[in-house]
Amino acid sequence: MKLAILSRNTKLYSTRRLVEAARQRGHTVRVLDPLRCYMRISSDGFAMRYKGKPIEAYDAVIPRFAASVTRYGNAVLHQFEQMGSYAPNPSAAFARARDKLRCHQLLAAEGIGLPVTVFGDNPDDTDDLLAMLGPPPHVIKLNEGMQGAGVMLTEKPSASRGVVEALRGLYANFLVQEFIAEAQGADLRCFVVGDRVLGAMQRQAPAGDFRSNLHRGGIATAVEATADECAVAVRAAKVVGLGIAGVDLIRSARGPLVLEVNASPGLEGIEAATGLDIAGGIVEHLAAHVRPVARPRRRRPVSNGN
Structure with a gap:
C-alpha cells in the first residue's frame, strides 16, 4: 500500500x-x-x-x-x-465533523443522545435563546474550536448573556449547551476504527476546571467502555461518515451523551493510557479496504538494435 x-x-x-x-x-x-x-x-x-x-x-x-x-x-x-x-x-465527512453545529444536527436527527444545544444569531433573541436551554450552568463553545480551546462555563444568566454578547461582537460562531453536572468533569474518549472501538480512555479535568482535554491538563486512564457506549460511539462515527474517529462521550443520568466526533483524533493520549497500538490498527484497517490505484506506465527506452 x-x-x-x-x-x-x-x-x-x-x-x-x-x-x-x-x-x-x-x-x-x-x-x-x-x-x-x-x-x-x-x-x-x-x-x-x-x-x-x-x-x-x-x-x-x-x-x-x-x-x-x-x-x-x-x-x-x-x-x-x-x-x-x-x-x-x-x-465531506471531515467537513461535517469540523462543524460542531452541523454534526450535532446530524446526530440528533438519528436519535443519538447529546447535551441539549441552542444556537442563534440575532442579539435581540439572546434572552429567549437561553430560556430555550434552561437555567445555568451553561457551556459555551466556539463552533470550530479544538482541544478545549474556546470552551467556557457560565454559572449565572448575566454571565451567559455577557459571553454570548462578547462572542457576537467578535463575529464568532458558537453553541450553548446544558452542563452535565453528574459527569463531575470527566468524559470518555472512544477511538473508533471501522465498526469497532479499538480502545477507550477516561479523561478527568484538573482541579478548578471542567474541561477534561489532555491539552488542558486533564488526566487520562484506560477504561473498558460498556457495550452501550461502544455502540453509541460507532454509530455516531457512521452517522457523520467517518471510518476513523475519536468520539467523546459523557456519562449522564440518561445514558451516554455524545460531546464531539473528532475526525483527526490524537494518538498520544490514547496509546499512553491504554498501551495499545492504535496506529497499527489504523494502518491495518486501511490495508484491508484499499483498492490499489493504477500506476502510470513507464516507457521503456527504444532499442536501436545494437
Missing part, C-alpha cells in the same frame, strides 16, 4: 506513529504538507503536484491537519479522492 498523510508537521506524535506503523508493516508512506499541494481540475481529469513534482497513485490518504487549514486541506483531500485514493475519512 502506498499511503499519504496530510500533515503540516512530521514531528507530531500522531504523524510519526502512523509513519512507523505503516513502514513496520511493509507499506510505503509519505507525509505531505497540504498547503504545499496544488491542483489542476479539469473535465479531462485531476492532477496534483507537490513542490514541483507530481503526486500520483496513492492507495490511501489520512487527513491530519489542524482546524486553521480545514478549507484548503479538505480541498486537497477531495482531490486525492477524485484521483482514486481511499479516504477512511472522506472530505
